[in-house]
Amino acid sequence: MRQFFAALLLFALSGSAEAEEIVSAYTEFDIDRDCAVTERATEGEGTFSNYVCNGYRGFPVILSVDDMRESIVYGFPGADKTAWESFSGFNSAGPRIEWRLATYEGMELPFATIRRWFVHDPDEDDKKLEILVVSKIGQPGEADGCVVGLVMATGKPDANDMARIIADRQARDFACGADERVFVGEPIPEFSRQD
DSSP: OHHHHHHHHHHHHTSOTTSOEEEEEEEEOOHHHHEEEEEEOOTTSOSOEEEEEEEETTEEEEEEEETTEEEEEEBOOOSSOOOEEEESSOEEEEEEEEEEEEEETTEEEEEEEEEEEEEEOTTOTTOEEEEEEEEEOBOTTTOOOEEEEEEEOTTOTTHHHHHHHHHHHHTTTOOTTTSOOEEESSOOOOEEEEO
16 A cells, blocks of 8 residues: 555656646535425435535535545436435535635636545444545536545555545546546545446
8 A cells, every 4th residue: 555655656746847726725614504305305215315515616516425424426417316325324525625626727726625524433432534536526517526535544654645645546547337436545445436
């Protein structure tokens, strides 16, 4: 795993000096303030709720909650039902979202997010693991938003740096549902996608 870290960092640092500028912007997420319910389970249907929420400069956040688990898509979804992507254990995403922005000739376009999730530790009932989830933002007309990588953050002071490297180097060309996600650190709890 350490060789993977080193190779990923070397790849990131070897980029062209003429590459576009990449910066971060941050938003604070509050479901009661930022979201509208689009669908909710009725009696006998289960516990699910779906929301559309304010994100960053017109880019929405699509949140689905079911059985104390969350699935989140950033940006514009397709006409079809959005895929469910989540950890198998109980989980919730933290309130702060880091949006990675590429600046072209003074225009900033968000292409990825990084968000801290709190996931039930299957080995210890009263413990939660912190995982940074790197997501590709669905662009208008492309509808290709999904999770690109997962970085163990519990006890890892360099986790944010690693998540930014994954976002900056992997997110824009990542093919949702086809490419393999990047996993950094151990143990990453089970995470899956259901189309």
